[in-house]
Amino acid sequence: MKLEKLTEICLFLSIIIAPFDGINIIRFFIYNYAFCWTTTIGFVIYLLCIIKQNKIYFGKLVKIWLLFFVWNIIATIVNIENIIGGVFKEHSAERMVLVSIVSLFFVLSMILFYNYVLMKKNNVVVWIYKAIKISFYIIAIFSVIQLLGMCKIQIAIDLNTMIQKIINIKYDLAISRGINFDENEFFAIKRIIGVSQEASTFGNYLTCLFPWLILGAIYFEKNLKSIVLCCLLVVFAILSYSRIAYGCIFLELLVVMFLLRKFIKLKYFFWCIIYYYNNYYRKY
Incomplete structure (x- = not known):
């Protein structure tokens, strides 16, 4: 099986198991979120793909997140004196900062992996819907x-x-x-x-x-x-x-009803134009 296909399978499974946010099996970092398992595996396969292809794609979202990541690193260095020795909700500030930075790096890895798969996938909306x-x-x-x-x-x-x-x-x-x-x-x-x-x-x-x-x-x-x-x-x-x-669901319903009404009106408008063209314009 091709490596690209394996990355697709990993992302597909990540979407399926996304609602499992408290798996009581592995208590390490953020791996109680089930989608992190398949995302990590997919990211490793993705690294093999870019090594094999010798190229990497950086979209706008990746560039924005990289800037955000660098800004957080700089902010941490600037505020290091206030961080050392601090405690919040029975956790040391150093530990929380380290977890935050690692989490940001994980999200960056996830964006790179997801971006790689979705940019290559045909009928991506239907695929995600499934x-x-x-x-x-x-x-x-x-x-x-x-x-x-x-x-x-x-x-x-x-x-x-x-x-x-x-x-x-x-x-x-x-x-x-x-x-x-x-x-x-x-x-x-x-x-x-x-x-x-x-x-x-x-x-x-x-x-x-x-x-x-x-x-x-x-x-x-x-x-x-x-x-x-x-x-x-x-x-x-x-x-x-x-x-x-x-x-949120109430607001989503309102938006859907508004868009449907607008779509129906637009569809009716074009139908009237086609009908007028077929029945009147062609006669002359």
């Missing part, structure tokens, strides 16, 4: 289990608890602090959180997914299944009780 749709199918399975748990179905509650041990690092934190089985969110399901650590991050992810699913329902698939997916997402957003999801 990955997002698969991701939502996974989310839907977990969310339905939690929905059944909200209905006090014990099997669903037990299954969700078992799942949370693996996909949510906050589970162990709840155990260490001493849990109240009647109140703790892992055992008494009161909000849908999908595969995220909490409802707010789940709401953020649903906000990102919604325009893509709407796009699929209007332009790509245009069938009942795509409409059902959009409706399911709205139901999950409502039951997550995330104010972020409420506000």
Whole structure:
């Protein structure tokens, strides 16, 4: 298999597993975010590709991020006296600065890798939509289990608890602090959180997914299944009780309705011109 194809597979998988933001398996740096695994593998393969091809592409986004990265390094050096010895939320300032710089470098690597794949990919919007749709199918399975748990179905509650041990690092934190089985969110399901650590991050992810699913329902698939997916997402957003999801999805709906109305008017306008041309102009 070609290296370029492997980079595409890694990016495709990164999009699919993006909602898993608290994997309780590897506790190193930011690798509780599942997409970091496939992104790291993809970046290594990307390095092999550019070594083989002996060229690298820097888009505008990469150049802007490089400037931002350099500015952060300079700002750190200028403020080094204020940083050394500082403590914030029980973490040393030196550690937080180091983590921030490494995180910025990781994002730079990610942009280079993503840019390399997406610039070469044909029908990139459709390709991303397919990955997002698969991701939502996974989310839907977990969310339905939690929905059944909200209905006090014990099997669903037990299954969700078992799942949370693996996909949510906050589970162990709840155990260490001493849990109240009647109140703790892992055992008494009161909000849908999908595969995220909490409802707010789940709401953020649903906000990102919604325009893509709407796009699929209007332009790509245009069938009942795509409409059902959009409706399911709205139901999950409502039951997550995330104010972020409420506000953003409502605004996205308004934008979609506005654009659709504008598109329909434009389509009708061109249809009238064509009709006039065919029926009147050609006669003369």
